[in-house]
Amino acid sequence: MAEKFIPAYRQSYEIIRDMILNGALPQGTKVVEEKLAAELGVSRTPIRESIRKLEQEGLIVNKKVVTPTEKDLRNTFQVRILLEGYSARCAATYLRDTELQALQECVRIGHTGSIDEIMSANERFHEIIVQASNNAAMIDIIDRMQSVIYLFRRTVVYYNRPFLIDEHERIYEAIQARDGQQAELLMQQHLQADLEFCLHLLSDSRK
Incomplete structure (x- = not known):
């Protein structure tokens, strides 16, 4: 190929x-x-x-x-929790079978792939869901935060945050079941857990 x-x-x-x-x-x-x-x-x-x-x-x-501050990280995640939570709700309504299969493949790679493969699958998982919002303004806001998002993504993958892929799997299952309310809640909880994990690591690095 x-x-x-x-x-x-x-x-x-x-x-x-x-x-x-x-x-x-x-x-x-x-x-x-x-x-x-x-x-x-x-x-x-x-x-x-x-x-x-x-x-x-x-x-x-x-x-x-410049380097992102703790306030930058919190602000980024407040926006992501709102927008990606809403996107997960939209995904439960609008994602087609091919996109659901792509989400499922991201979960599979998350469980079995190398670090680099998991990084890419993590990015793709969130990208598919954000695109499901079909809202160009929201997608643009997320795009403008990509470097800070990447910093978090690298941290949670390389430091092996517990339950990361299990949470992806539950989000996928809610979307597949067309349960928008549950998908939104699970995405919000997932991103909040990412934030808390990264802030904990940041706090430890300063001791």
């Missing part, structure tokens, strides 16, 4: 995002297009597009690197 083509802009964005989140580009570092383009071996155009997206997501402000 042919490898999926990833645009230069997307590759650059992911590399720079990860450099910020893992500390390779420390807080306060001035972001210089020419330097990053030389380091990554690409033209300035994809770098410029990457920086623009990272500015939208709040990781670069006034051409300098």
